[in-house]
Amino acid sequence: MSVQNINVALIGNPNVGKTSVFNQLTGLNQQVGNYPGITVEKKMGFCKLPHNFKANILDLPGTYSLNASSMDESVVIELLLNKNDKLYPDVALVVTDVENLKRNLLLFTQIKDLEIPTILVINMADRMEQKGITLDIEKLEERLNTKIALVSSRKGLGIEALKELIVTYKTLSCEPCTIVSNIDPEYFKRLHSTFPDQLLYKLWLVITQDVNFLKLERNEIRSTFTRSHSDLKRLQQKETIKRYQFINEVLKEGLQVDASVARDFRSKLDRVLTHKFFGYLIFFAILFLIFQSIFEWSALPMDFIDTTFADLSAVAAEKLPSGILTDLISQGIIPGIGGILIFIPQIAFLFLFISVLEESGYMSRVVFLMDKIMRKFGLSGKSVVPLISGTACAIPAIMATRNIENWKERLITILVTPFTTCSARLPVYAIIIALVIPDKRIFGILNLQGLTLMLLYLLGFGMAILSSYVLNKILKISGKTYFVVEMPNYKMPLFKNVAINVIEKTKAFVYGAGKIILAISIILWFLASYGPGEAFNNAETIVKEKFEAQNLSELELENEIASQKIENSYIGIMGRAIEPVIQPLGYDWKIGIAIISSFAAREVFVGTLATIYSVGGTDNEATIKNKMQEEVNPVTGQKIFNLASGVSLLLFYAFALQCASTLAITKKETNSWRWPIIQLVLMSGFAYVTALIAYQVLH
Ligand code: GDP
16 A cells, blocks of 8 residues: 555644653654745654554744734744645644643634644643643543544653544534624625635634735735724634634533642742842843753763864875865865864853753743843843853854744844853953953053953943844834733653753754854965965965074974964955055054954954964964064054053954854844845944944054
C-alpha cells in the first residue's frame, strides 16, 4: 500500500502546550522558516502515522481567536480561509489546556464553524488529578460534535491514540458548533441569498477581518454588505457571547472541578515574584547569575573553538601546496567558519536559560513586572532579556527577541540592542582607556579608568533606551499587543522542549547569519591580504633593504614585513582614502585601517593595530600600548593617542555598528536588508557625529 500524505495543522491559544505536542509528534523532524514576506515564524514537521499515513504537521502561531489583532493571528486565518493553499489542513488539531478549557474552546468553536475536520486535543491531562478536574469525554465529544484526544505532552501520554485518531480524519464530523446567523438573522439571510455557495461563517470572517486574503471577493462582499464599524463590533461581541453561552452549557455537562483543591502555592509565589521590590531583586539576581554563567561556561568551549580553528589554519597552510587557494582556505575560509562557530556556546547557553525561564512560567511574571516601564520607551517587558544579553553579544541577544509578539516592539528591540556594550568592545576599550585615561583615583577610592569603563556601559544602555523612545515616536508601524498577560502555572521545564529550542536557535544562526558572516570575513581577508603595486608585492625585499643595517631578529623582520603589507594592501589603501573623513575625529590612516578591518568584529581593532605597529606575533599588550603611545601625528606634531582622540575613539566604538555579524543577524531576523542598512547608517552616523564633537571640544 502506498504512503498517504496528509496535512495536519496545530492550532491553539498561546501557552496551551502546542509546541510540546508538536515536539512529541515530530521530534527533530522540524523545519523552521518564515511565512513569505513577513517575519512570523513558520514551523513544519513530519510525523509517521499508523496504517501507512504520513503527516506534514504545521504548527500555526498561537492565537486567542479568529478575530485577528496581530500578524500571527492573520496567518492562521489566511490559511484556514484559503482552501487552495497547499498547506490547507486535511485535519485541524485544536490544542487546549485542561485547566483553561473554557477560554480555549472559543477558538475551537470558530474552527469548527469553518467546517474543517477538527480534533480537540485536551493537553496537560497529568494535572487533572492535582487540580481536581474530571472530564466526561463521551459527553463532550457528543456536544461538541468532534473527537477528543486527552493527552499529556509532558508525559507523552495519549500521543499514540492521537495519531490513531488523525488517521480517521475522513470520518470526522464537519458540522459547525454554533449557528453564526443567529446573531442577526435578517442580515445573514441576505448574505446567504447573494452568495449561496459560500460558507456563512467564512463570509462573516472576510467581512469583519482585516486580512489580505481574497481581495476581490472581499471587496465584492463588502460593497454589498458594508455596515458601520461600530455595528460590526457589536455583532462580533454578540457572536462571542453566543459562543461562550454554548461553551458554558457544554462544560456544565462535561467538566467538573473540585474547587477545594487550593491554588495557594501559586498565588503566594506570584505575589513574591511580581512584588514591587523583591520582584525586581529576584529578577536581577537571576539575570546576574545567568550572565555570569554564560561568560564562565562559554569561555572554555570558545577557547577550544578558537584554538582548534587556529590550528586547522596552520595545518592547512602547511600541508596544502602554497598558492592563492591555500591562502583563501587557511586565512579566509577556516577563520571565517571559526568566526561563526565561536558564537555557538553563548547562543546555546543563553537559549538554554531563556527556555528554562519560559517553560517554567517565570518569564510571564517578568513580563508582567517589566512591561509597564518598558512600554514607556516603546519596548516590551520581554525586551529586558535581549537588552541585557547584549552585554555578552548582540547576536544571541537579537535572536532572543523572537518571543516578542508585537512586531513594532520587536523591531525596536532589534534595532537598539547593539548599543549595549558587548564583550567584543572590551579589548578595544581596555587598550584605549589604558592609553589615554590616567590611572588615578578620585576621592581616594574611585579608579578613573574603572569609572570610564562603567560610564561606557551606562552610555550603551542609556543610548539603547533613548533611541527606543525616539524610534517609538517615529516608526509608523501599527500592531496591537495582547492586552492580557498570560500567567501560566509554574511547571518543571520539559527537557525535550528546551533541547529542541536550543538546537533550533543554534541551527538558525549558523545557517542564516553564518553565510553572510563568512562572506564578509572572506572579503575582508582578501582586502587585507592583497594589494596592488610594488609596495605590497615586493614588501619583503623593500623591508629587508630598508632594515639591512639594523640587524633585526627574524621575528622583528617578519613583523615589519606584515606591517608593510597591511599598509599597502587594499585595506591599507582604503584606510588612507578615508583619512580626510576621519581626521576631524583625531584619527590617522592607521586607525582608519583598524576601523575598516574591525568591521569583521570589533576586537580585531587591537590585532590590526598590533600588525600596523609591527608588534604582531608577540601578543603582548604592553608592547602594543608602548608603540601606540609613542606614535606622533606628523602634521600636528601631537601624539596620536591623546585624551581627545582617545575619548573620540571610545565614543565611536560605543555607538558605531562595527560588526558584520550583527548586520547579518538583523537581516535574518527582520527578513530584509532594509533594517540592517538603516541600523548601520544611523548608528555609525551618530557615532561619527559624537566622536567628532568630542574631539573638537577636547583637543
Ligand atoms: P505553546 O505556547 O502552546 O507552544 O506551549 P508550550 O509547548 O511552550 O508549553 C507551555 C508550557 O506548558 C511549558 O511550560 C510546558 O512545559 C508546559 N506543558 C506542555 N505540555 C504539558 C503537559 O502535558 N503537562 C504539563 N503539566 N505541562 C505541559
